[in-house]
Amino acid sequence: xxxxxxxxxxxxxxxxxxxxxxxxxxxxxxxxxxxxxxxxxxxxxxxxxxxxxxxxxxxxxxxxxxxxxxxxxxxxxxxxxxxxxxxxxxxxxxxxxxxxxxxxxxxxxxxxxxxxxxxxxxxxxxxxxxxxxxxxxxxxxxxxxxxxxxxxxxxxxxxxxxxxxxxxxxxxxxxxxxxxxxxxxxxxxxxxxxxxxxxxxxxxxxxxxxxxxxxxxxxxxxxxxxxxxxxxxxxxxxxxxxxxxxxxxxxxxxxxxxxxxx
Amino acid sequence: xxxxxxxxxxxxxxxxxxxxxxxxxxxxxxxxxxxxxxxxxxxxxxxxxxxxxxxxxxxxxxxxxxxxxxxxxxxxxxxxxxxxxxxxxxxxxxxxxxxxxxxxxxxxxxxxxxxxxxxxxxxxxxxxxxxxxxxxxxxxxxxxxxxxxxxxxxxxxxxxxxxxxxxxxxxxxxxxxxxxxxxxxxxxxxxxxxxxxxxxxxxxxxxxxxxxxxxxxxxxxxxxxxxxxxx
Numbered sequence: 001x002x003x004x005x006x007x008x009x010x011x012x013x014x015x016x017x018x019x020x021x022x023x024x025x026x027x028x029x030x031x032x033x034x035x036x037x038x039x040x041x042x043x044x045x046x047x048x049x050x051x052x053x054x055x056x057x058x059x060x061x062x063x064x065x066x067x068x069x070x071x072x073x074x075x076x077x078x079x080x081x082x083x084x085x086x087x088x089x090x091x092x093x094x095x096x097x098x099x100x101x102x103x104x105x106x107x108x109x110x111x112x113x114x115x116x117x118x119x120x121x122x123x124x125x126x127x128x129x130x131x132x133x134x135x136x137x138x139x140x141x142x143x144x145x146x147x148x149x150x151x152x153x154x155x156x157x158x159x160x161x162x163x164x165x166x167x168x169x170x171x172x173x174x175x176x177x178x179x180x181x182x183x184x185x186x187x188x189x190x191x192x193x194x195x196x197x198x199x200x201x202x203x204x205x206x207x208x209x210x211x212x213x214x215x216x217x218x219x220x221x222x223x224x225x226x227x228x229x230x231x232x233x234x235x236x237x238x239x240x241x242x243x244x245x246x247x248x249x250x251x252x253x254x255x256x257x258x259x260x261x262x
Numbered sequence: 263x264x265x266x267x268x269x270x271x272x273x274x275x276x277x278x279x280x281x282x283x284x285x286x287x288x289x290x291x292x293x294x295x296x297x298x299x300x301x302x303x304x305x306x307x308x309x310x311x312x313x314x315x316x317x318x319x320x321x322x323x324x325x326x327x328x329x330x331x332x333x334x335x336x337x338x339x340x341x342x343x344x345x346x347x348x349x350x351x352x353x354x355x356x357x358x359x360x361x362x363x364x365x366x367x368x369x370x371x372x373x374x375x376x377x378x379x380x381x382x383x384x385x386x387x388x389x390x391x392x393x394x395x396x397x398x399x400x401x402x403x404x405x406x407x408x409x410x411x412x413x414x415x416x417x418x419x420x421x422x423x424x425x426x427x428x429x430x431x432x433x434x435x436x437x438x439x440x441x442x443x444x445x446x447x448x449x450x451x452x453x454x455x456x457x458x459x460x461x462x463x464x465x466x467x468x469x470x471x472x473x474x475x476x477x478x479x480x481x482x483x484x485x486x487x488x489x490x491x492x493x
Contacts, residue, residue, distance in 0.1 A: 003361050014349055082345035086312050087362050088334040258316025260275075261309065 004089060004097035008071065012105045015067055016060070020112045023056035027120035053120050057113040061160070064109045068102040069167045073185070077175045081261045091255040099248060102164055110157065143226075151233050158240035165247040166192035172254045196243045203239055204232065263326050265290045265409055265440050266311065271320035273306055273464075280306050281464045284320070288440055290408070293454050295472070295483070296444040298461035299491055304444040305342060307461070308413050312339050324409070335364070338407035342414040344394045348387040352380060352397055359401050371404035374430065392423070399427060403434040410441045416450055424450050449484040458483055460490065 026049050033046040075084045076094065084094060131145065138148045170189020177184045208215035213228035224232065266288040273281040281303050288294055296304050309315040311322055313329045324333035346355055352375065359366045375382060378396050386394055399415065412431065416424045424447075432454055435441060443451055458475060460468040467490070468475075472483060479486050 006361075007358065011347070011349070079343055079345045080347060082312075082314065082339075082341040082343065083347075085314050086334055086337070086339050088331045089362075090331055259314065260316060261314040 001089065001093040001096055004087075004093060005100055008075075008097050008101035009104065011071060012064075012067060012101060016063065016105060016109070019056060019060050019063055020108075023053060023060055023112055023116045024119065026050075026053035026056055027116040029053075030120040050120065053116055057116055060109045060113055064102075064105050065160070065164055065167070068098070068105070068164055069171065071101070072098050072168055073171050073175075076255070076259065077171070077181070077261060081259070085259065085261065091259075092252050095248070095252050095255055098168070103161070106157070106161060106164070110153075143230075151237075155233070155236055155240075158237060158244070162196055162240050162243055162247075163193060165244050166190075166196060168251050169247050172251045175259070176254065192247065196247075199243070200236065200239055203235060207231070207235060264288060264323075265325060266442075267323040267326075268307070268311075269321050269323075271307070271310065271322065272318045273310060273315060274318045279464060281310075284464070284466050286459060286466060286469065288442065288457070290438050290440055292456045293441045293443065294457045294459060295448070295451055295455040296442055296459050296461065297446065297448055297483075297487055299446060302461040303464040304461050305413055306464075308339075308411055308442070308444055311411060312337065336408040338363075338402045338405040338410045340398055340402040340410075340412045340415055342417060344386075344391060344398065346386055346394065346398065348394075349385070351383055351385050353382040355386070355397065355401065356382065359404070363405055365406040366401075367404050367406060370434070371400055374400040374404065374434070396423075399430060403430055406436060406439075408439050410435055410439060412441065412443045414445055415443065416445055416447050421450075428454060448487050449482075452483045455483065460487065462491065 029049040030046060030053055033042055033049065036042055074080050075098070134145050134148060138145055143151075167189045169192040170185045170187070173188040174183075174185025175181050204214060205218060208218060211228055211231070213222075213225050214232060216222040217224070264287050266286065268284055268286040271281055271284040272279065284303075284307060286307070296307065298304050306315065310317055311324070311329065313334070322329050324337065327333060350358070356368050356371050359371070360368050372382065375397070378400065380389075380393060380397060380400075386397065389397070402410065402412070410431070415427055415431070428451065431441065431443075443455075445451055452472075455472045458468070458470060458472050459466060475486065476482065481489070
């Protein structure tokens with residue numbers, strides 16, 4: 001499996017490194033321009049490069065997602081699959097390699113985005129402002145600032161990773177059809193995503209039946225108390241981990257049952 | 263034990279039966295021609311042996327074992343299409359094969375590439391389709407496999423290159439190994455065949471020793487094929 005992962009990572013490095021470099025490059029330009037005396041032209045250039053840096057950050061996350069899906073489809077169902085499926089490795093290894101490749105590059109993407117934002121926009125004043133805002137939010141929720149930030153990032157990360165997994169499920173199920181594979185892949189992926197989100201909502205509702213504070217989310221505009229917020233956070237993280245694991249099992253089972261390559 | 267045993271193999275797509283109760287047995291040390299018209303089911307059989315398709319019913323045994331990791335270790339397969347990652351250089355593809363196949367002989371691959379004037383530093387994306395196919399043939403024939411499966415290795419290739427390909431095949435597999443060649447260009451490969459399997463509309467209609475068939479019918483395999491499949 002590690003051999004497969006090595007080549008999958010190599011593929012992603014070849015395709016993603018240019019975006020990482022550009023993102024940091026524009027972030028550095030924004031920072032450098034910020035250090036110069038501010039004139040109209042400098043301000044205009046700063047706005048342009050700032051836009052480029054933000055666009056690159058968004059691009060990194062979107063591209064990681066798209067590349068992961070394309071790589072998954074190409075190596076398992078397109079021409080490259082003639083090599084992938086004739087390698088002396090199990091179907092589970094093939095899947096695990098793609099899963100880890102996506103996970104690793106998503107983490108790298110996240111880190112590069114944060115690094116770019118830090119390079120471009122960090123100032124002591126801004127940091128204090130953000131810290132103050134988060135402190136205001138967390139005081140009522142009895143959270144340490146860092147715990148809150150990390151929890152929030154974990155949730156966002158799991159949510160996006162869940163969407164990627166839904167895409168994998170869609171591709172695997174869509175390619176079981178003999179016709180309209182692309183259309184069915186998109187459809188099944190979308191259905192998988194809707195199901196996963198609906199189950200999260202249903203789960204929160206079920207918990208709400210036993211916890212009036214959480215039920216308030218469905219019945220009025222009252223904010224959650226600290227204990228309920230922590231419970232909700234814990235439930236969300238747990239559910240996403242379970243959902244991602246379940247989708248992995250579905251994909252592996254389907255692949256182990258055999259493929260039908262065009 | 264036979265090298266390849268295919269028992270009551272059927273394959274359907276939707277409700278269309280592509281293969282119907284196929285039974286084939288191939289022993290070691292043979293060059294077998296899998297012959298049939300376009301769309302007869304040759305590639306489907308090959309893809310089933312290589313785990314690229316899942317049988318509807320029946321089973322395939324390679325050295326007594328079902329198709330899987332162990333069978334892939336001993337089968338060297340050349341598909342009819344270019345399947346390598348085109349972003350890779352030839353040298354990287356050689357490393358790839360060396361990483362995955364214990365029986366891959368990289369020195370042999372380098373010698374064959376040199377003989378074909380193919381640079382190892384060249385990216386596959388920069389090569390013509392014909393050159394990419396040659397690289398694939400080199401990679402496949404540089405393995406010391408027990409079974410080589412070549413799907414239409416002569417398709418779309420000029421006659422001079424066809425001879426080169428056949429010579430490469432003949433001079434690069436050990437005597438205990440078997441080769442399955444699927445093609446409809448029978449006259450080109452007739453001289454190297456030990457056995458022939460005729461496929462028509464998803465069924466095996468003949469499996470015979472090539473010499474026995476020639477003597478019995480007093481004609482070349484190509485003529486026999488033309489006679490049997492006349493439209």
